[in-house]
Amino acid sequence: MLRLRILFGMIAFISSQIANTQETLSSFKNDLKTTSTNVSVKDAIPVVNHLNNNVALFITDPKNIYGYLLNDNLAVKNKLAFTNKQRTFKTLIGNSIYNNNYQVFLANKKRNKFLFANFSFEKQESQTKQFSLNTPDEKFIQSLSLQNRFYLISANKKTDELFVYSFDEKGISKRHKVTLPDFNFLGKTEKVVTPVALLFSQKSDLKKIDTDVPNPVETSGDLNKMYIRENSIVFSFDTNKNMTQVLTIDLKTFSSAAKSFKKPLEKVKSKEKKSNSFIIDDKIFLATTNSEKLVLQILKYNTGDLIKEYLIEKDQPISFKNTPIIQRGGLYVPTRRMEKTKKYLRKINKDNFGLSARKVDGKYHLVMGGYIPVGTRGVGAGFGNFSVFFNVSQSSFNSSINSVSTIIESLFDEEMNHVEGKIKDDAFDKMKPFHSKPRKGETLFKFKDFFVYVTYYSGSKLFRLEEFKD
Structure with missing residues (x-):
């Protein structure tokens, strides 16, 4: 009898958590799709109008594209369908909006x-x-x-030239040559290199970082990253272990500026050291680690002045963490806790190393650790696997469920003092129990102050939009 009560209690608790976490905002049937349900939907592509909070949701199958225009309550206000004849272009790289016309930009496989x-x-x-x-x-x-404006960045490795393309409402492009600064960038071996060479030094696609989105270390761990800060593009380079180098491009003048931040090396002298950085607000987080120590420094981004420094040593407990040392095993492996600091340092020094920060409820939430990619969560083949270029929220969520990571999480106030307290689940944590298994036609996007997850049910042709908040 007692066991039954416990079982029913657990069911009631889980049901209440589902009800509190998974709120349906709206739903609609893909009634523009009149072909057989055997012709499956491939992708759902959200384009958010940040001026009026309307959303255009484009749905693709192998032959057609169906567009639904949603109002600021995410209810359908208009729709259209057309034949997709341009199947060579499968990678969505961005969008723009002019006079309530929605434009998308796609690339072929070679991206030329x-x-x-x-x-x-x-x-x-x-x-x-x-x-x-x-x-x-x-x-x-x-x-x-x-x-609501689209920009394309290109470079010529032979001439060391960097370009930004802008586009008008008719899709006519204008190429702007970026005036590069007189600054000695350093490569991995301390050799002077150009910023163009640094941009080509990473084999994987350059990650875009949105600091309003939960960024797992799997996203922020790349050595080259791109941020959007006000009206500027910011490239950060951590190829050199001794410093973080930054190139900023002004999107109004297409001029550029450079700066560097020395990493905390004095206490971490091993040749096997790893380092990385993360930029948020008026701060930059810098971390250097080996198998015995980790030094974390938070500097003022504009001046480079030190705000705070924290040290992790292998034989000492970590003084500034708000969680246990957590080892996550990807989608199908349960989370484990690690007790000893030396195991944490040994693990993150062996794996890829990254850190990220996000401001939640007035506090900075830091995630720091190592990771091993174990798979790729596909998003279909209609417009293509576009999340790295177009949908930063989708890319970050995909990364968080397709790797093995070992992390700690910490909270800091505005002065970067460590703050005690429990770290709440973020929106992505709340999504995972419901949406960790990929379905064709799924997508997610940031909308107002929350995230929307779009689920497609092929049998009924129904799309359901759910709200997830931190």
């Missing part, structure tokens, strides 16, 4: 040819236009959408 597609819900029509980079030697670096 691109497609501009304009969708007018009012006129119930669409137009497409192809374009290429100005010269064959230019290579695509990254892209971004800022204040």
Whole structure:
């Protein structure tokens, strides 16, 4: 009898957690799709209008694209359908919005040819236009959408030139050559290199960091990262273990500036040391580690002045953590706790090392540790696996469930003093019990002050939009 009461109590508790966590905002049927349900939906692509909080949700199958325009309550206000004839372009790299017309930009597999597609819900029509980079030697670096405008970044490795393309409402591009600063960037071996060479030094696609999104170390652990800060692009380079180097491009003048931050090396002298950084608000977090010690410094981003320093030593408990040492095993392996500091240091020094910070409820939430990628969570093949270029929220969520990581989490106040207290589950933590298994037609996006997860049910052709908050 007691066991039954416990069982029913657990069921009631789990049900209440589901009810509190998983709130359905809206749902609608994909009634534009009249073909057989055997022709499966591939992708759902959200384009958020940050000026009026409308959302265009584009849904693709192998033959067609279905567009639904949602109002600021995420209810359908208009829709259109058209045949997808441009199947060469499968990677979505960004979007723009002009006069309530929604535009998306796509790339081919080699990322040397691109497609501009304009969708007018009012006129119930669409137009497409192809374009290429100005010269064959230019290579695509990254892209971004800022204040409903799209920018494409490219570079010429042979001439060490960096370019930013801007686009008007007709998809006509204008190439801006970036004026590079007179600054000696250093490569991995202390040799002077150009910023263009640093941008090409990483084999994987350059990660975009959104500090309003939970960034697992799997996202922030790359040595090269890109941030959007106000009206500027910021590239950070941690290829050199002795310093973090930063290149900032002003999107109004297309001029640039550079600076560097010396990493905390005095107490970490091993050749096997690892280091990384993370930029947020007016601060930069710098960490250097080996198998015996870890030094964390928080500096003022504008001046480089030290705010606080924290030290981890292998034979001492970690004084500034708010969680146990946690080892997460990816999607199907349960979380474990690690007791000894020396195991944590040994593990993160062996794996890839990263850290990230996010401001929640007036406090800075730091995640720091090592990780091993173990898989890729696909998002379909219609417009393609676009999350690294287009949907930063989706990319971060995918990363968090496709790796083995060993981390600690900490809280700090504005002065970077350690703050005691329990760390609450963030929106991604709350999503995982419901959406850790990929389905075609799924997506998620940041909307207002919360995240929206879109689930597709192929049998009923129903889309459900759920709210997840920190």
